[in-house]
Amino acid sequence: MIWADRIAKELKGKPQHVDDMKTPSGYIHTGSLRGPILHDVMYKALKREGNDAKFTYVFNDFDPIDGLSDDLRKDFTKYLGFPLRTAPSPDGKARSFADFFALDFKKVLKELGCEAIYLSSWDMYKEGKFNKVIEEALNNAEKIQDIYQRVSGSQKRQQGWYPLQVICPNCNKIGTTKVTGWDRKVVTFSCEKNLVKWAVGCGHSGTISPYDGNGKLPWKVDWAAHWKVLGVTFEGAGKDHASKGGSYDIAFNLCDEVFHYPRPYYFPYEHFLLGGRKMSSSKGVGLRASNLTSIIPAELGRFLMVRTLPNRAIEFNPEGGTIPDLFDEFDRCAQAYWDRSDPDMARIFELSQVNDWYKQKVYLPRFNSMSQYTHLDLESAYKKAGILFEVEKKIFSQRLSYYKTWAKTETKQEVTLTEAQKKYLIKLAKASELENDPVKLQQTVFDLAKQENLPVKQAFTAIYISLTGKTHGPKAGELLASFNRDELIKKLTTNK
Ligand SMILES: [Zn+2]
Structure with a gap:
């Protein structure tokens, strides 16, 4: 639960x-x-x-x-x-x-x-x-000071302190006033020049009712x-x-x-921090709350917070693989919700919803696979992906648009492939021609690396660079399977 x-x-x-x-x-x-x-x-x-x-x-x-x-x-x-x-x-x-x-x-x-x-x-x-409650607080001014002192151990008791600030009727400020007396009908106050560093009071003093919005509790x-x-x-x-x-x-x-x-x-x-090198260095991006939905859809924002235990800090770095991973995790929970396979995952998914897009089982295009549609207009992209239904179009176009935002913040990796890597990709292209199964493709990735005497890590880097322009990515077999065959072959074989 x-x-x-x-x-x-x-x-x-x-x-x-x-x-x-x-x-x-x-x-x-x-x-x-x-x-x-x-x-x-x-x-x-x-x-x-x-x-x-x-x-x-x-x-x-x-x-x-x-x-x-x-x-x-x-x-x-x-x-x-x-x-x-x-x-x-x-x-x-x-x-x-x-x-x-x-x-x-x-x-x-x-x-x-x-x-x-x-x-x-x-x-x-x-x-x-x-x-x-204002009356109760004023009547208990001493007790409130005792509590402050006992619980936080910081505040020193002050003679004639009252838990209220009133709006100065002369200068309209509330931050500069101090209440110094209470006769159970009105409070005595003064508007002080040096009470706080950030504002200057007008020096006015008098009495006023503490009620009906004249003043506020600290x-x-x-x-x-x-x-x-x-x-x-x-x-x-x-x-x-x-x-x-x-x-x-x-x-x-x-x-x-x-x-x-x-x-x-x-x-x-616990804290929620939206950070990362890029986000914090570019002016203000990532700081305003309204920025969250410009980098991930609202349901993923909720998802991030629902699935993390409240007592665990969230440090969300929108660079690199974090956003693609979050989409994948979201999609896994969607499956659990539709299949009723894992109650916790299903429930997390349910509580993350902001609309009815996912009520019925729908096709979820993998976030990472959106790279193959970025150069197309929406209609052509739908056609290429075989998307027919309205709600699936909405999900698809949402993912495509967030993918583009994500890809922009990503640093393009300037990596030149070695001759061995290029040779490997050509072999992989040939082996992938008639194969569409992610598990089998994953095996092929390993088998070919062994055959070509290429370290596995270099093989993966070559695949990601050629398909996504980055040095890292999702499971290679799934990535290879997500492309249309012709396009895959083209991408694998035209590396400079
Ligand atoms: Zn004043």
């Missing part, structure tokens, strides 16, 4: 509210996709177990703008310290600064099949939904508070937050001692 179903079984019989969140303060990183996908998978697994389940995704748009990317520095420095929701959109089109970045992320989450209800923290505070308190406000029973945390004494730990303790609300299910998960 796969991890999500195991947890769903454990939680069976109780209504579940799955939640995840993100602060939309800039373009959201690819690494941040693991959280929402894992939560979406859990939500679907819980529903299948028969649980009454709900899935929300909160954008923390009440948080202050506390940093800017280079391109925004000129126009947006004056908004540093403002709630993300009250600064204008960088493109002038979205409702706010927060919405602009949230929309970019939401778009890729939708593509990846995340069926969350999206919520805005700002809206919930404005609607008064946080009033009760992040760790806010996290626990919003579990209570929404009724969350399941919210995981990435490695950064889930370390011992980290914010997840603190929020759990706040549930116990301040909000008197049951702790959500403990679900820490």
Whole structure:
């Protein structure tokens, strides 16, 4: 049984509210996709177990703008310290600064099949939904400091500290204000010049109601508070937050001692890194979440996260054989799903779906074999591959397009074949003329190498270079079988 179903079984019989969140303060990183996908998978697994389940995704748009990317520095420095929701959109089109970045992320989450209800923290505070937890937090200011100190061991106790920041009515900043008193009706606050390094307060001070969106709880308190406000029973945390004494730990303790609300299910998960030499060196590529679906289809993105245990880090390097291997693995799981042969593989496949393309058994062209269609227009490629049905055309054209993207990022190997290798390929071409069986072809590859006294590794390199232009590739027998005979012979025999 796969991890999500195991947890769903454990939680069976109780209504579940799955939640995840993100602060939309800039373009959201690819690494941040693991959280929402894992939560979406859990939500679907819980529903299948028969649980009454709900899935929300909160954008923390009440948080202050506390940093800017280079391109925004000129126009947006004056908004540093403002709630993300009250600064204008960088493109002038979205409702706010927060919405602009949230929309970019939401778009890729939708593509990846995340069926969350999206919520805005700002809206919930404005609607008064946080009033009760704000009161509880303010009344327990001392206790909250004790918890911080006990659990994380870092923060020193401060006299007159309150877990709230209000929006300064004079300069509209939230990042610069400090609450210094609470009389159970209003809070006393001051907007400080030097509270933070990234924004300057106006020096204004006064009293204000802490309710109805005038102020916001600090992040760790806010996290626990919003579990209570929404009724969350399941919210995981990435490695950064889930370390011992980290914010997840603190929020759990706040549930116990301040909000008197049951702790959500403990679900820490590891990093997802999209990396590789090329990706990190070219400007920004691979950094934005929306880039993921430009290098692999959404269902493969999900697949990558579903099949990896949440407590294992994923370092996805889009260069080399990783993407072709992922497609092959996906195809194997598709077979298991259609044949009902391996329940875990089938289930992983099922939870990776974003549309109904794979519901019925369809022809899956091998990713690696797409090299033979790159020079053709789509219609000719369909004809050559013998593709007739609409859904198979969709899958085929999707693979072809991702293949082209992948091939572009691949470094073409400048390898000159030796005379011995060329001779080997000519013999192989002859032997392949009437043979179409991958197993037999694989054997031929070895037999001929032995016969020609060519080291096996050199034989493989020669095959890959001549057929794909790279020094590595899939199983040679299968690769040889995937080509149309005439074309195969041509490729094997025309090496310079
Ligand atoms: Zn101010």
